[in-house]
Amino acid sequence: MTATLSAPLAGEPFTETPCAHCGLPVSALFSDERAQFCCTACATAFVMLQTHGLGAYHHFAERRTAPVAPSRRGFADFDHAAFHARYVQIAADGTAQIELALEGVHCASCVWLIERVPLLVPGTISAVLDVRQSRATVRWDAGATTLSTIASTLDALGYTPHPYRGGEQAALRRREDRAMLVRIGVAGAIATNVMLVAFALYSGELNSMDPATISLFRWISCGLTIPALVWPGRVFFVSALAALRARRVHMDVPIALALGAGAVRGTINTVTGVGPIYFDGVCALVFLLLVGRFLQARGQRAALDATEQLFALTPMTARLVNADGGEQHVPTDAVPEGALIVVHAGESVPTDGTVVAGRSAVNRAILTGESKEVTVGIDDRVYAGTLNCTAALRIRVTASGDDSRLARILAQVSDSARHRAPVVLLADRLAARVVVGVLVLAVVTYLLWVQRAPQSAWDNTIALLIVTCPCALALATPLAMSAAVGRAARAGIFVKGGEALESFSRPGWLVLDKTGTLTRGETTLVAWRGDEWTKRLILALEVTSSHPIAAGFQRAWGDMVPAPVASATHTIGGGVAGTVEPHHVVVGSPRFVRSLLPNAVIPAWPEADGYTAVIIAVDGAVAAQAAFGDAIREDAAESLAALRRRGWRTVLLSGDTVQSSMRVGIALGFAPDDIIADASPEQKAEHVRALVSASRATATPPCVAMVGDGVNDTAAIAAATVGIGVHGGAEASLSTADVAFTRPGLGALVALDAGAQGVMRVIRRNIAWAFTYNAIGIVLAMTGHISPLIAAIMMPASSLTVVLASWLGTSFRTEAR
């Protein structure tokens, strides 16, 4: 929090002025003389930027449109030796370097801001951001500043940093990526030049080219094609051989066959000087297929990255209490069971344990999905990763490191990701049949011709192999998928890997989390009973608090002017009591009000059952009652109805109580049997796994999709056929999900369903085109009518048709702005 603000200003009128930092409309709760803010976090960030001469940030047209949401956790563990040993590299000149994964990186202005961190933190040498990966490489002078200072500055700007763990895999993947680009470049350069030579030869055929020139061009083609096959084209032969060794056939088998047959026959014909050479077709094939493969790999990689990016959600170090009562930082992994640790207010709990001293509010959202803080006292259990909000706790450790509950849940996540059954794509299923069909036809062609015209039997068989090469089939899926994924991203739906789209096109079970997914996940005033004049008094007390209930009152009555407040005392887990002249006001839970005013009569209020009740007493008597709950998202009912019409069976899977899950579930039209409440993260994953294995029994398994937002849903998201993370969800669940929404609400689910069906339509159409071309080609080849010119026209034509059809596909188009 910053001291430079004169907030809150009682009596300031509500205005439509946008927040000076994030641009959202605000009530005038936080303002200084220059500007108004929606929250203290935005105000802090604004002041920090202005005082360091980085005010230009606020002139960018495109910048973050969400309030700054710092984690406010302490980053002291970033300075510990154990942390440095693991993540920090020291260069020869003594500067230190680390790769940090950042939350909340979106757009151009983020690059500008993050790369100017050296101006904000003296001693930082450079910060280089990779927007796509949300990773920053930070270099600093270890003598001049500490990593924790840099980390908390990034956090205050809304980019919560985590050490990046996948360094080795990232380097490996970068090498693979470069190798692929090299192959595409070589294949492309050769293909275009062989094509140029081929044009000369074809036009030469019509204009009686001189035989020496023809021979020259044929030799040049041959000389170019052989390197194209042994260097970039080798991948197809290697893959086809591997498939044959495993006694399976896939698309690479006929591709390798066509490439090999074409090249061998072409070379023989070049040497003898008669007959067609197929080099132009062979080279074009290698190039186009490599491009298709690259697109596919890029999609798959996004999905693979996910589990590695699971951030370190627990602090790296714990404060161990020594025998003499002193505190000592030790690496979390090294904390023995039974040790005594202390966790200060604002810190994450590093291990599982039992509270032995202290009383505090703990936010367990990471495990339960409920953002409500829970009061814990002596003998209560606390878990690693939860946030200690208000006071220091002493904890007897029961499990740390990999044994903690959070670590076990996250281990399940990477486990499910590893053991996930691969999606067999439609094109791959067809490929096996294509292979057999082509080989049979090739034999038939040879036998037919060998009796009638033995000299052209080989030529016609090879022509058949080349024109039936499933080039368009191999391109059909990756092209349609990557075009759709691009359009989906513009529509606010981030799809990792095309397989998710193909799976999602077969409606099955749609499992939804409640809090934060179907509901807004924030405390909202849902019912009110009392006089109008008391509202100003309540607001007066509540603006002094940052409790969720207080925030709920402020959101509900943001346009009201709070009365001036004389004094206020907050009680953790109870409420607030204070003086708003001339009244004494108490706002809090029924128990809290009763404890302060034993004689007060609290009237029954049946409508408020299942909600959090708040009692308001003025001058010793109950004056009003309010009920708080989690409001259902506006578009939830409509979206769910649309999805059910499309054949999805919806299941509500919540960690919340039976009562509130039923209330939300029935309101949204879930069948009572399909409402599962009170599920722990482990049970959620178990439910989803059961559905997935039940669906496997059928030939084309219907999709089991899990939609969630919290870390507590992460294991279930990973276990589902298609895991979906909603907007505003925890970074861990978003990175695990196959599909992440970058726009709020459930309308994106409907769009995803329509888009997935659309993609499959395009793919089926592509495959139909490919088969049509092949059918024509087979007839021509078997009857001996394929000339090299026709083969050269037909092959790129079929691929081009597929490219155009994919590009013109309409999936997600209506959604994209």
Added chain:
Amino acid sequence: MSVLYVVVPLALVIVAIALAGYLWAVRSGQMDDLETPGIRVILDDE
């Protein structure tokens, strides 16, 4: 048409040079991040 014996190999040499340039760019990491450098350029200090 004997000029072809000079011109065609020459064209191939030029292609080889261009290809070598591309391979150098890939291997020195210029294709690793295609997004950020473009943004960085337009956002320079005013």
